[in-house]
Amino acid sequence: MTVRKDLIRVARGDGPADLVLKNARLVNVLSGEVHDTDVAIAGGAVAGLGRYSGPHELDLQGLYLAPGLIDGHVHIESTLLSVPEFARAVVPRGTTTVVADPHEIANVLGLEGVRYMLETSKHNPLSVFFMAPSCVPATSLETAGSRLSAEDILPLLSDKWVLGLAEVMNYPGVVHGDADVLAKIEAAGRRPIDGHAPGLGDRDLNAYVAAGIGSDHECTNVAEAREKLRLGLRIMIREASTAHNLRDLLPLVTPGNARRCLLVTDDRHPADLQQEGHMDHLLRLAIASGLDPITALQMVTINTAEYFGLHDRGAIAPGLRADLIAFADLHDIRPEMVFRGGSLVAREGAVLPGVPCGANVPLRGTVNVAPHDPYAYRVPASSGRLRVIGLVPDQIVTEQLLLEPKVMGGEVVADVERDVLKLAVVERHLASGRVGVGFVRGLGLRRGALASTVAHDSHNIIVAGADDADMLAAVEAVCRMGGGLAAVAGAELLAAVPLPIAGLMSPQPLDAVARQLHALIGVAHDLGASVADPFMALSFLALPVIPALKLTDRGLVDVQRFKHVSLFVH
């Protein structure tokens, strides 16, 4: 009440503003125009537009001023950064608010993981909202670190930083009225519920929408997006590190429907974050592809705020949060200054000294592996052909290959000549000692082994190698780090990225993580790896919801049949 009275006083010109931004070219996402104005700020909010002055003025000298950018769908874990370091990386890029789905850490640590993310989101120059993960674990074909039921989600939803239900990937469950998933939707009530329904259409899509789903970020072409838009889904146009949908989907956007379209990142890897950027990259890409800049800015500000019911942001207007970005070129948006809650928090690409980025939040270790030895990876020879996971370059889908096994000493072994590596998934949550073993073609490794605790969605340890001893050494290396990525050859650890936060995230800054990762991938390439990012490729080989053949700690999964299958086909 006092705050409001003060704001009103400043607005009407009877009280001093905390800060007056002079001579802005304001990108007004409400009126759809650019107009010159000063902006008076008080108590962290915009007090007034027009002509203002005050004891603290900053002359923008005709820089454009737009609302802070909002990412409506992001998995922070994909950046390998902690929330504070993520904030330090994206805020200078102009992002002032994100809506994150902590799905990855929830698979490792359940509610504890989500609460950790909530805690580490405080004291940063970034507003981090969350959606309650809806699909933990993803399937019953693997061992996850946790399980979230509707009863777990309900208390989460009462947190003011939790906005709704995260992407409901179990779309077959929704369409067929599965009680568990409907209970989660019911728990969300009138809050936003994000969807995830690649390729869903016709009546099944109607059923999905009728259940209460509000958005989708999995469209890959205009026809699919248009059908979803017509039925009422907000279309989150995704431009991720792996999935690049922006250029394909932009033709969907018209003046009559742009309000229902958003731009989101979903997943950004460290190198892309570092080299391309965050939401600023999406904006530049969209505008360079021909989208009107004001429309593009609406799609990362007011549209997103409206969908999520964030009524205090998304535009520059009296009473709204003073989350602002200043930049010189409307057609090549590169924020020079970023204001959050009325304070300058980043300038020329870096968070300003003195702006708090993070606090110490304790978290238990999550790599809990039973002692095991190279024998765990042994595959006794058998008759028949071998089921091998075939990597498809730049895709997360795989093929199922049927190959003749290479047998030595009564065991099936890796065959680097044919690029067939041994693959294992070591359960790391419950120390069950469970190890699933299979084979993969397409990684290209000639020697050594690569191991990772990032393995969607359960994030057990996945390891691929040319021999069992190196595989064991690589697994032991990531265990010693409390999680992370490692490359081993000759039983020697050659390079690593420690990810001690849930085995998913580093406490280091973006530059350090990107440097470590770059070095690690270089080593992997030296070992023969033939794909651009072999750890990325590895991370999807344990995901049993993406066709065709995947490996979990419980063994090979034929995804189309949604069941475990044997290593050998007789």
Next chain:
Amino acid sequence: MTVRKDLIRVARGDGPADLVLKNARLVNVLSGEVHDTDVAIAGGAVAGLGRYSGPHELDLQGLYLAPGLIDGHVHIESTLLSVPEFARAVVPRGTTTVVADPHEIANVLGLEGVRYMLETSKHNPLSVFFMAPSCVPATSLETAGSRLSAEDILPLLSDKWVLGLAEVMNYPGVVHGDADVLAKIEAAGRRPIDGHAPGLGDRDLNAYVAAGIGSDHECTNVAEAREKLRLGLRIMIREASTAHNLRDLLPLVTPGNARRCLLVTDDRHPADLQQEGHMDHLLRLAIASGLDPITALQMVTINTAEYFGLHDRGAIAPGLRADLIAFADLHDIRPEMVFRGGSLVAREGAVLPGVPCGANVPLRGTVNVAPHDPYAYRVPASSGRLRVIGLVPDQIVTEQLLLEPKVMGGEVVADVERDVLKLAVVERHLASGRVGVGFVRGLGLRRGALASTVAHDSHNIIVAGADDADMLAAVEAVCRMGGGLAAVAGAELLAAVPLPIAGLMSPQPLDAVARQLHALIGVAHDLGASVADPFMALSFLALPVIPALKLTDRGLVDVQRFKHVSLFVH
């Protein structure tokens, strides 16, 4: 939950729809296009779009199908109709939802009046939401029937049919941080708060918006509307019976800002409702003036639903209420069928037989006048010139005239030769016996008297006449009716419109009320009245918030100085 499961089943094609509308040309306000489709309906909601069939089909044969129309700002009392009769009048016109400000009845009956409106809104084929009146009474310069404080408004806001705070007309109070009005705004919390700020601009407008106001319906030109739009107010483009702003404001609307624009009626009088229509009239007018029909429909459906947070309506999509209108011509929208909650409720201009319209809700009488006699209207002669209210044709503002009084027998009397009539406001809520007396020029009456219990905002009895005896007889006539409008001459009641509901509304259907009113106005014209609707003119003469000179039960008010003034200027 069961309802949702059933809807999902129908959507995916595994259960029978309650109704399938075949061969619609759907006006999709979400995707901004028209496309052919069937619409499956179940449990009152849309289950699916696409190809559907079922045991109950209705072939629309290519009729356009659009969402039911929503009026975002209406005072139902202005139609002189009870809520059920209002519903019966507007639903066949395509209106399926209104957001009403029960400001008039609240001035007469306070919370009791608002609760009466809420009760009478049930069991109609119309969703009637309310905003809690924010300015009752309008001023301290008159005697209203009630007073609503922030404490009164708070419980009202917890009613699911009350959406927020109604137009905050006390904009000077907001701008200057008046505690009472800010307490009401505070009470509304995050709910929508409607504004009313004619001509407000610059810093004062910034202050008004900073306080939390979300809309304005008082713009009269594009420059004013653009300034308000830029600052974040939703622009309700009003086309009322008195205020016609639509054509003037349409140039404001662009593809980039249309989402922030709504069409509203505010006040519709019976004859206009009958002859022109309701929201359908606004649509036709806007489209005939060049607005794109889909944009126009968005402005009376999804835009309005979004502003008020009515997430279950405003578009045709799975899971939303099946409130629908069918019509033949997109450029001349005349609803042939109206569906509410999936049921056909009106066809070819009339509510279908069997559709419930209203229930009996008791309400106390509100005309509570102390006995008085013609002497109450006497004005003893005095020196100086007489302050006379000068009517301005077709405006609710008045002039202050200074005229020589006509004196007979020591009294100032009406002077029909100069068109100076006596005017009185008789307090009718508390039987205080208070009578304010003044004079008015511009009504044109040559004999007799006209009286009315509709007199903004306090709705005391206002009476104008050529002689005191007829004024008394007219007041007695409206008292006998328990409220209403009356024309008297030679002490004889010549015509009347009984308005027993709070002295504001009739229990009769629109046609009867329009007929009575037409006859009454005809009689008034026979008595010499020179303005189109002398009762409308009378109803604003007691409104002490509109300049320049007004009369309340407490005497003449100089509105600019916001104080009572004497009848004579020496």
